[in-house]
Amino acid sequence: xxxxxxxxCSQKFTTDQLDDLLSCISNGxxxxxxxxxxxxxxxxxxxxxxxxxxxxxxxxxxxxxxxRSKNVKNVLLWNLLDSCGGGLAFWITGYAFAYGxxxxxxxxxxxxxxxxxxxxxxxxxxxxxxxxxxxALSSIVAxxxxxxxxxxxxxxxxxxxVGFAYPVVAHAFWSKHGFLANTATEPMFGSGAIDFAGxxxxxxxxxxxxxxxxxxLGPRKGRFHDDRGEPLDEPxxxxxxxxxxxxxxxxxxxxxxxxxxPGSTFGVATAExxxxxxxxxxxxxxxxxxxxxxxxFTSTWLNFRETGIHTYDVxxxxxxxxxGLVAITAGCAAVESWAAVVIGIVAGWVYLAASKLLIRIxxxxxVDAIPVHxxxxxxxxxxxxxxxxxxxxQNAYGQSDHVGWFYEWGRGSGNFTLCGIQLIGxxxxxxxxxxxxxxxxxxxxFFGSLRVDPIEEEAGMDISRHNGSGYNHDLSNHESDAVxxxxxxxxxxxxxxxxxxxxxxxxxxxxxxQPADDDNVEVDDEVSGSxxxxxx
Numbered sequence: 001x002x003x004x005x006x007x008x009c010s011q012k013f014t015t016d017q018l019d020d021l022l023s024c025i026s027n028g029x030x031x032x033x034x035x036x037x038x039x040x041x042x043x044x045x046x047x048x049x050x051x052x053x054x055x056x057x058x059x060x061x062x063x064x065x066x067x068r069s070k071n072v073k074n075v076l077l078w079n080l081l082d083s084c085g086g087g088l089a090f091w092i093t094g095y096a097f098a099y100g101x102x103x104x105x106x107x108x109x110x111x112x113x114x115x116x117x118x119x120x121x122x123x124x125x126x127x128x129x130x131x132x133x134x135x136a137l138s139s140i141v142a143x144x145x146x147x148x149x150x151x152x153x154x155x156x157x158x159x160x161x162v163g164f165a166y167p168v169v170a171h172a173f174w175s176k177h178g179f180l181a182n183t184a185t186e187p188m189f190g191s192g193a194i195d196f197a198g199x200x201x202x203x204x205x206x207x208x209x210x211x212x213x214x215x216x217l218g219p220r221k222g223r224f225h226d227d228r229g230e231p232l233d234e235p236x237x238x239x240x241x242x243x244x245x246x247x248x249x250x251x252x253x254x255x256x257x258x259x260x261x262p263g264s265t266f267g268v269a270t271a272e273x274x275x276x277x278x279x280x281x282x283x284x285x286x287x288x289x290x291x292x293x294x295x296x297f298t299s300t301w302l303n304f305r306e307t308g309i310h311t312y313d314v315x316x317x318x319x320x321x322x323x324g325l326v327a328i329t330a331g332c333a334a335v336e337s338w339a340a341v342v343i344g345i346v347a348g349w350v351y352l353a354a355s356k357l358l359i360r361i362x363x364x365x366x367v368d369a370i371p372v373h374x375x376x377x378x379x380x381x382x383x384x385x386x387x388x389x390x391x392x393x394q395n396a397y398g399q400s401d402h403v404g405w406f407y408e409w410g411r412g413s414g415n416f417t418l419c420g421i422q423l424i425g426x427x428x429x430x431x432x433x434x435x436x437x438x439x440x441x442x443x444x445x446f447f448g449s450l451r452v453d454p455i456e457e458e459a460g461m462d463i464s465r466h467n468g469s470g471y472n473h474d475l476s477n478h479e480s481d482a483v484x485x486x487x488x489x490x491x492x493x494x495x496x497x498x499x500x501x502x503x504x505x506x507x508x509x510x511x512x513x514q515p516a517d518d519d520n521v522e523v524d525d526e527v528s529g530s531x532x533x534x535x536x
Contacts, residue, residue: 041267051259062249070460089163097167140206143367199330199380207374219364291324294348326376331384385419458482
């Protein structure tokens, strides 16, 4: 009996002390309810974080299906190491820089300063959820630079992005001390930016990073130039090798988005947070559907005008869907369902225009991650500044003084505060990412750690660096020649290395061992005999 609230209280107070007894029971019930709510919210965050982490499967499958089969193992390993290296980087510095040292003090800071290595008081469920976000950001870039980037260059970038560059943006938008955060004690212009789950800090930043990497890295061989390096009149299409893998990846990403967006309520222990999470899930669904339909039928109409034939492009449909998801991520808790459909429709158009723009300016993006994430994320931030309603903002954020611009006109004010802050957010993400990531990629390029050797690119990264092809199939004549050239090149290096070990001889005049002349041969420190054996 004593293990119940009543039993515990009845041992302390008799029925003659009725007021004290009832007060004890009430306090005990409230404490028990609070514990239950806390446990439920923690489980919800862990579950939502697991869904977000499952998006890594989506990125891996989408990237693998959208590139040539000779580079599949390479890009799959990249996506795997995004989670491994990113997890360590977020543990060491990422979380600390993003959220460390939060207090209720009214001040803005550029970066967090405590909880390195998860020391101090840390909510582990919240850390896990944010870790999944950081890894998703890192994987955005993998598809853009696929088929031509060195493994070590990719690892350096991934660790730096998750450990430092991204946390600064996350801090600005979501920390209590961020200058753009709507949760700050004194938010910018009394409002702060509206980005519920990361159209800006995650997707737009990932897209800008991908753009910087693509500019420095350059296009794949044969995409925009011929074998002599002369510009092609029409860019060559380099289709992916597996549409089923790409579709599987798209569905996995869509599924994971139900952790990404609804999970950003951080709990469902109250009726209000439950309603917000449910509405977020609905808006996420509608924007995805509208984006897919918009991109597909618009591309069909454009193709019909050009050729007179109706075709339905799978890649445009997939990426239109993903752009709709990216765009709704900022305003998913603050817009009505009809607005979510509008945001998705416009997102499909934004994707198509941005994709064609990249080709026009000859930037090679193997999976169209830049149009989806950079342009889709920017549209999402702007859309939140246009369509956020007073009622929904009050429910989700606890304030409705500054709402979407269209609704401000309905109030008769034309107040541009929220929309202006959203534009400031876009400018900050672009400026910070360009300023920090472009020099970083330039530095990697300067030290020869970014672009692979042309022969390795031609033969494929799987054979060049991952001990054999990801599939058992016959190579084309062109690829076979490249593999043979690579084998001969590496065999000569191995022979030189083995010869140098035997090239030391006694010289009577010197009285000590000296190397032979062929010891001056430079050896690639990444080459091993086992790699050559597998490359044959």
